[in-house]
Amino acid sequence: MKKLLLMAFLAVSMTANAENGTEARIDDVITDDGGVKISKGADDDDRWSLHVAVGVDIPTGAPNGVDFAPFRSWEITFTPLQYDYTPKNSKTTLSAGIGVNWRTYTLDGHNSVFGKLGNTIIVGTPDVNMKELSSNIHTTALSMPLLIKQRFGKSFAISLGAQLNWNFYGRIHNYYEDGDDEIDVYTKKIGQRPLTVDVLGIVHVGKLGIYCKYSPMNVLKKDRGPEFKSLAVGLYF
Numbered sequence: 439m440k441k442l443l444l445m446a447f448l449a450v451s452m453t454a455n456a457e458n459g460t461e462a463r464i465d466d467v468i469t470d471d472g473g474v475k476i477s478k479g480a481d482d483d484d485r486w487s488l489h490v491a492v493g494v495d496i497p498t499g500a501p502n503g504v505d506f507a508p509f510r511s512w513e514i515t516f517t518p519l520q521y522d523y524t525p526k527n528s529k530t531t532l533s534a535g536i537g538v539n540w541r542t543y544t545l546d547g548h549n550s551v552f553g554k555l556g557n558t559i560i561v562g563t564p565d566v567n568m569k570e571l572s573s574n575i576h577t578t579a580l581s582m583p584l585l586i587k588q589r590f591g592k593s594f595a596i597s598l599g600a601q602l603n604w605n606f607y608g609r610i611h612n613y614y615e616d617g618d619d620e621i622d623v624y625t626k627k628i629g630q631r632p633l634t635v636d637v638l639g640i641v642h643v644g645k646l647g648i649y650c651k652y653s654p655m656n657v658l659k660k661d662r663g664p665e666f667k668s669l670a671v672g673l674y675f
Contacts, residue, residue, distance in 0.1 A: 493672020559663025629662030647674030
């Protein structure tokens with residue numbers, strides 16, 4: 439009986455140590471808000487981390503006749519380098535990062551299409567039947583998030599700040615089917631606004647974040663096409 443109790447005790451101890459070791463390894467890799475630790479300072483008051491945000495884009499302020507499909511419009515932000523600084527004995531963290539942001543704004547339905555007339559982006563109905571038509575504007579930006587995070591307790595925090603964007607690439611992508619053929623048509627030099635600023639907020643619960651980001655600036659330059667702005671909601675890791 440004593441041998442059985444000793445074996446049971448050893449088994450429980452080994453299991454507990456293994457679980458603690460796994461938790462320790464996870465904490466060494468994952469930050470308190472879900473990002474990936476790249477390096478940290480000697481006093482653990484500063485560190486470099488990696489983050490990813492994936493969300494639904496909801497274009498706002500579009501003129502009549504230009505209808506977007508929110509759940510076919512997406513954005514991804516990849517921030518491979520973010521510097522986080524927390525003053526000693528403080529619950530406030532200051533962050534600055536650099537990354538890449540991809541956004542897609544897709545027209546609703548399958549009857550409208552983006553086109554380019556001279557230097558102006560227009561929305562119209564194609565002259566021919568395009569089966570399964572999908573038309574969107576895509577932008578790629580070099581992004582720089584600037585955030586201040588305030589922790590409330592061990593597993594809850596709120597981040598507020600801005601994201602600066604250099605929108606260095608933009609295009610129209612039209613996809614449709616012609617019989618058994620799948621056709622992709624790309625149009626570049628769409629006149630996207632090169633520099634934009636987003637207002638960014640993140641609610642952190644444990645290692646998962648929910649973010650909301652609003653751009654008060656139009657996606658396209660003035661007089662280069664329909665005026666609309668960007669609102670995105672999604673998950674932040």
